[in-house]
Amino acid sequence: MEEALELGEYLPQSFAAAHEQSYLDFLWSAFRTNYEAERYEFASLAFHLLYMSFVSFSIWQIRLARPKQFQMAMVGFRNEDEKGLMDCESPFKFYDALKESQIFRFLKLIGCTNHQVGEFAKFVRRRNRIAHPTGSVFFNDRAALDKEITEMMREVRNIEAHMQPVILELYRSFLISSSDEEEREYTDPEDEVTVNFVHANYMSAADLFVCKDFAIEELEGEELFEGVGVLHETLKSTYFGEDEGTAVA
Structure with missing residues (x-):
């Protein structure tokens, strides 16, 4: 739990829009409640959304700091998707035009390699395995979830290190x-x-x-x-x- 809470240091201090603050508060509440109740599968889903929120905020900052490079990185996107990504007014709106796994490609603009991008995105694939009815529980105990959180926080710190110039x-x-x-x-x-x-x-x-x-x-x-x-x-x-x-x- 303690390492998971460290993610709060990498999420925005405050928000201009109250509904965005409420959304993050809801995710933290869902994570804590399910973690403490030993419903680790659901706790992992909430933490995944917090992780993806962190990624979204990083991509938002890249777009603001390096708009030309950001636009060039959209080669191959549909015109309406390109416009949507450049004009959206909130990091959460990126997903109106992108699949979760696609958003990580923009981290190449801060020097991340294909291998690193793959490491960042692997949690989306894992999440997909538990977000559908498979008849099995992926996270059966606290140790399994804590291991996943440790891996995710390692990638959060890695992304943040690359983000410093931005x-x-x-x-x-x-x-x-x-x-x-x-x-x-x-x-x-x-x-x-x-x-x-x-x-x-x-x-x-x-x-x-x-x-x-x-x-x-x-x-x-x-x-x-x-x-x-x-x-x-x-x-x-x-x-x-x-x-x-x-x-x-």
């Missing part, structure tokens, strides 16, 4: 575009960080930890560098407080 690209772009207090959407830097960075990019605690250590000296040449510094300090104080080793939920 996270920093998004953060750098945000700091520059929002540095002008008079031009950005929110004058209050905390509101600007929360709405137009954390919410807009579906940032997790793990993502924010990467941003915390961003070397803003890289942006000293920017005309509004002082505003960049204000935003960066706001992110650190809002999401880390005095303890900069742990993001504040």
Whole structure:
């Protein structure tokens, strides 16, 4: 159970849309309830959906940071599916145009190999084995499910490691575009960080930890560098407080 809960560090800190927060809360509740009741088959289904949500948020970030490469990766898709993927307003809408196993192909845009993509996607095949009436129970005990969760969390950490350049690209772009207090959407830097960075990019605690250590000296040449510094300090104080080793939920 403890390792499963670690996945929360890789899921968004908060959501602009209440129904998305409710959905994740529902999945966590379903996982905990079934795990504690020893209904491991159903607990695995809930955890799988949490895992796929993490993947969806990562793909969303890739699309925002690297739209041209994202579009090129859709070669072979139907035109309406390409448009749907580029225009969708939520990571959960990707599946209107994609099968679960297809979404992993976009992880090649962050340097993942075909072998790694196959490792990430293998859990979809396993899920398919238990999501249909087969007459047998795949996860019979806690040890079997815990082993599956350990494997899934290893791949979550692997994906997150590959995502770090994308996270920093998004953060750098945000700091520059929002540095002008008079031009950005929110004058209050905390509101600007929360709405137009954390919410807009579906940032997790793990993502924010990467941003915390961003070397803003890289942006000293920017005309509004002082505003960049204000935003960066706001992110650190809002999401880390005095303890900069742990993001504040």
